[in-house]
Amino acid sequence: MAEATSGSSRTGIPLWLNAEVTFRCPLHCVYCYNPVDYARSGPELTTEEWLRVLRQARELGSVQLGISGGEPLMRDDVEIMVAEARRLGYYTNLLTSGVGLTEKRIAAFKEGGLDQIQLSFQDSTRELNDFLSSTRTFELKSKVAKLIKQYDYPMVLNVVLHRLNIDHIQAILDMAEQMGVEHLELANTQYYAWALLNRDQLMPSREQLERAEAITNQFRARMGNRCKVYFVVPDYYANRPKACMNGWGTTFLNIAADGMALPCHEARQLPGLNFPNVRDHDLGWIWNESPGFNAYRGDGWMKEPCRSCPDKVKDFGGCRCQAYMLTGDATNTDPVCDLSPNHGLITDAVARAQTAGPLVKVQPIVFRDDKNSRRLSEKKTQPETAPAR
């Protein structure tokens, strides 16, 4: 996403609008980035409210639209949103697990002007060892892949990698080749929300990463232009932070299922910002004026070592949410940075990941489902595994 809009950070236009149209999902991915307390979020926006969001954001200059979730296809009005988005001039991306993508629906999406479908490969089974041998999953993917081709969409597949599946990289690549994937994103889990709860189970070892990357490079070389492959390493293995969201409030506007407007998927958890809801305010005010969106614009909020760092114009001090989750203060340097006094939080987690064995059994893995979310809603604040500040 950062790549998508690089070069436009100075325009201050929310070029990328992400509509998380529902938090409902038939899957229970242990690395989901939806808030762990989604179960207590308010009622979903109605169709009319979503159409109003699309119109107002387009006036602000939004042009790339992501329709995501949860599983967006849990709503039966995505077709209406797609058609309105096309009329308004958006480039519309549907981010789906493929569950619920019938021929009837894909035909309506094509007719309405949907531009691309990004299919994600979820691990829907609780039997993680069966992850890739799950016939049900494979049949679903094959069926959906066939529909995507039949309706002349580019075949874009996203696979989230983690400690428990990364050693199957060859099988994943073989499957992608068999499905005729043209763009393959192999994204290692980022440790937010559910993935932070499960971080120790999900983080690959350095050896696992290197092996996976080497196999991916062989695949790249063999496939050439037939398949473009992106391999994203976890930022915990970097020593400088990512330029999160291309800078806070510069490019990215996220509207959650309940109408909360956010500068990123994860910002809901940051304390004291009272992010506005599109039911109460128009997007122009939200984007330009609201205190939440202005909180971390520019560099006035920065502390050392960011404040005097020449890299601050490149990485904006990294991710505010990661700084908050790990250090308890969103204005701290993202601890991924080795200049951060809290960098030890990262290196400790990475050191634990080097432990031999397929699974670090420190605690039971937490599936993203309503029961767990209700339990976590009661805890209210920080994810339980976040290290103390």
Add this chain to the structure above:
Amino acid sequence: MSDAALSPESVVALERQYRFQWEEKLQAFVLLYPEGLVRLEGSGAEIIKRVDGQRSVDDIIQDLERAFPGVDLRQDVLDYLEKAHGRGYIRIK
């Protein structure tokens, strides 16, 4: 994406996932593609505007020479289209 080289007779079109349009807020023509956009500067926009699946590379050059008389554009247009082809924005029909 075709690996064949462009020739003056090649009829060119945008790759199917690309869309060319004017963006009022950016005051620029853009190419949109999955999860991204490229902002086109003046001459680039004039060239890409003519990549319509009907015109050949030669047609595009002649058309531009009519629109901007007195300038020898041939090599610049060829280079630009080569680059666009290499990046996968356009394909040979």
